[in-house]
Amino acid sequence: MIRIVLPFHLRNLAGVDGEVLLEVAGPVTQRAVLDALELKYPALRGTIRDHGTLKRRPFVRYFACRTDLSHDDPDTPLPEEVARGDEAFQIVGAIAGG
Numbered sequence: 001m002i003r004i005v006l007p008f009h010l011r012n013l014a015g016v017d018g019e020v021l022l023e024v025a026g027p028v029t030q031r032a033v034l035d036a037l038e039l040k041y042p043a044l045r046g047t048i049r050d051h052g053t054l055k056r057r058p059f060v061r062y063f064a065c066r067t068d069l070s071h072d073d074p075d076t077p078l079p080e081e082v083a084r085g086d087e088a089f090q091i092v093g094a095i096a097g098g
Contacts, residue, residue, distance in 0.1 A: 001021045001022065001023060001085045002021070002022045002023070002024050002028060002033055002036075002082065002083070002085060002089060003019050003020075003021060003082075003085055003087070003088040003089065004019060004020040004021075004022060004033065004037060004088060004089050004090075004091065005019055005020075005088045005089070005090040005091065006020060006091050007091065007092060007093045009093070010044060010047060010048070010091065010093075013041075013043050013044060013047065014041040014043055014044055015041075015043075016041070019088060020037065020040075020041075022036045022037060022040060023036070024036050027075075027077050028077060028078045028082060028083040029074060029075050029076060029077055029078060030062060030069065030072065030074040030075075030076070030078065030089075031054075031074040031075055033078065033089055034048060034049060034054075034074075048060055048091060054074075056070060058094075059093060059094045059095075059096065060091060060092070060093060060094065061091075061092045061093075061094050062089065062090065062091060062092075063089075063090040063092060064078055064079050064081075064082045064087055064088070064089050064090065065079045065081055065082070065087050067079075
């Protein structure tokens with residue numbers, strides 16, 4: 001099972017408390033995890049990735065194993081610790097301002 005940590009507003013939108021657990025078939029990549037997440041929680045479609053291009057939204061970041069994976073290719077395998085469920089894949093809302 002893949003563990004996913006969502007920010008508060010996305011947990012509310014998905015109607016979940018705490019971590020989300022998902023089965024991901026095949027290689028565990030950002031794309032596979034996000035596809036499975038949006039399939040299970042359709043309300044999240046378009047909030048994390050753009051509807052048309054499926055590119056990461058500008059103020060959303062991805063982390064795993066204390067590493068920012070936001071600019072990695074979406075088809076790069078996630079760390080083995082994430083694939084095993086030892087570590088969570090974190091989706092974080094970035095903050096900007098002045």
